[in-house]
Amino acid sequence: MPELPEVETVRRGLETLIIGRVIRSVGVLDSPKSFPNAQGDVEEFMIHAEIRAVRRRAKVLLIDLATGYTLVIHLKMTGQLVYRGDQVFGAGHPNDSLIGELPDRSTRVMIEFTDNSWLYFNDQRKFGWVKLIPTIEVPNIDFMKKVGPEPLDADFTPEQFIMRFARRKNTNIKAALLDQTVVAGVGNIYADESLWGARISPKRKVSDVTHGEFTVLYHELRDVMNLAIEKGGSTDKNYVNAEGKRGSYMDFARVFRREGLACPRCGTTIEKIKWAGRGTHICPNCQK
């Protein structure tokens, strides 16, 4: 579910909501699946710890504690991190909020702060996880060592982008885009959206994609991810931000989940196929 723009939206929300708060208690409702190393270290390194920073790398959230430990969190498909305090959030539209009373039946971990506010980790499908790791060890975990560069970094160039695909010459462009060791943070939504933007068929072999096409794809990927962050991410079913509210990128999607509708560029009916093991949305006319 959450890709780079969704995780970044959660990160920004949490940054304003939990930094400086101090943990009073931790409730683990689904160990060891959702919080594999919850035993032992939690008491010593989480209780009474102050939240110092909320970072993101690829689709992983990193919540740094004053004890020198970091909560490493992956939301996978259906994970949510929702903060609930005393204050009433926004007099927004009722539909803004996708979830009700917390905890609910998908709640796996609950963190209580000393000011009586709470942070809930919910995950319907239990693919996501929370791990408590020494902050200095975070760069050494397997995922961090393998994951590719951040596509939105200011110093990430089109040339670097193209070079990252050198290892995946014999697969198709969509599978390569989804490979987190090539570039970090791309998932099914923004893979389909950026390929449409660059007019490239997801079936194209990497070695057949030209330098010029890669350059366009680089810009389309960055543009679509930046737009998605601006819109607070994409809410299809489960995704919500740190306040439990939906994102609105889906209102701006060009192909994703738009099968049967007209391509906004040429009017051809958008198709949904199974490709690279995933639901894949294409305009059969303008993506070559």
Added chain:
DNA sequence: CACTTGACCTGTCCGC
């Protein structure tokens, strides 16, 4: 090593 497929879970939707 590169590549593909299935497994991990729960919930929902679609067709019969």
Added chain:
DNA sequence: TGCGGACAGGTCAAGT
């Protein structure tokens, strides 16, 4: 309304 099957935004571990 009930039931089986397919499918869902992500990664791994296996297999070739």
